Amino acid sequence: MRAAGAINAATFERLAEAIKPGVTTAELDDIAARFIRQNNAICSFWHYNGYPGHICTSVNGQVVHGIPSKKVELREGDIVSVDIGVFYRGYHSDSAKTFPVGKISTEAETLIRVTEESFYEGLKMARMGNRLQDIGAAIQNHVEQNGFSVVRSLVGHGVGSELHEDPEVPNFGTAGRGARLLPGMTLAIEPMVNQGTYHVNTLADQWTVVTADGKLSAHYEHTILVRDGEAEILTRC
Ligand code: MF3
Numbered sequence: 179m180r181a182a183g184a185i186n187a188a189t190f191e192r193l194a195e196a197i198k199p200g201v202t203t204a205e206l207d208d209i210a211a212r213f214i215r216q217n218n219a220i221c222s223f224w225h226y227n228g229y230p231g232h233i234c235t236s237v238n239g240q241v242v243h244g245i246p247s248k249k250v251e252l253r254e255g256d257i258v259s260v261d262i263g264v265f266y267r268g269y270h271s272d273s274a275k276t277f278p279v280g281k282i283s284t285e286a287e288t289l290i291r292v293t294e295e296s297f298y299e300g301l302k303m304a305r306m307g308n309r310l311q312d313i314g315a316a317i318q319n320h321v322e323q324n325g326f327s328v329v330r331s332l333v334g335h336g337v338g339s340e341l342h343e344d345p346e347v348p349n350f351g352t353a354g355r356g357a358r359l360l361p362g363m364t365l366a367i368e369p370m371v372n373q374g375t376y377h378v379n380t381l382a383d384q385w386t387v388v389t390a391d392g393k394l395s396a397h398y399e400h401t402i403l404v405r406d407g408e409a410e411i412l413t414r415c
Pocket residue numbers: 223224226227229233234243261262263272273366
C-alpha cells in the first residue's frame with residue numbers, strides 16, 4: 179500500500195504542473211492515466227461500478243465524482259478537486275486534493291486551507307486506543323468553527339485489497355463513540371467541505387455530486403496507516 183501510495187502522490191505532482199487555465203479535465207484524466215500506467219499500476223476508479231473516468235475531477239460546486247470531460251475547460255478563478263485511486267500489486271491507495279486554477283478568491287483559498295487543516299485534525303485522532311468517531315468529531319469541529327459545513331451523505335472508508343472496505347469513516351460524529359482503532363488498520367480519511375449547506379445532490383449522469391446551493395466545495399484525502407502513536411500517511415512520495 180505504501181508503494182501504491184507513492185505512485186498516487188507522484189501522480190498529484192505531475193498533475194499540479196498541468197492544472198492551469200485552458201486545460202480540460204479530460205486532459206488531466208489522460209495525463210494521470212498515462213502516468214499511472216507508466217508506473218505499472220492501474221487506476222482504481224476506472225470502471226469501478228461502471229465509472230467512466232480514470233480519476234475524478236470536480237469543479238467549483240461539484241463535491242466529488244466529477245467525470246473528466248473534453249467540454250470542461252478550467253478557467254482562472256476555478257477550484258478543482260482531483261481524486262485519484264492507484265492499484266498496485268494487489269492493493270489500493272486513495273487520495274484527493276483541491277487545486278486553485280490561477281488566481282482564486284480569498285474565500286475559495288480559505289475553504290481549501292480549512293479543508294486540508296480539518297484532515298490533519300482528524301489524522302491526529304487516528305491512533306491506537308482512540309475510537310472511530312474521534313476522527314470525524316475533530317474534522318467537524320474544525321470545519322464548523324471556520325463557518326463551513328461537512329458533507330454527511332459521503333464518508334471516508336477502509337482501504338486495502340478493495341478500494342472501499344469497512345469501516346465507514348464519517349467526517350462528523352461524537353468523540354468517544356464508534357469502533358476502537360487498532361494498529362495496522364488502513365483508512366481513507368476524506369473530508370468534503372462546503373461553503374454553504376452540507377446538503378448535496380447527484381446529477382443525471384449518476385455520478386457527479388454537487389452542492390445543493392451551488393456554492394463551492396473542497397476535498398482532501400489521504401490513505402493512512404493507524405499505529406500505536408502517530409498515524410503514517412501512505413499517499414506520500
Ligand atoms: N475516492 C472516491 C471515494 O472514495 C472513489 C471514487 S470511485 C469512482 O469515494 F468510481 F467514483 F471513481
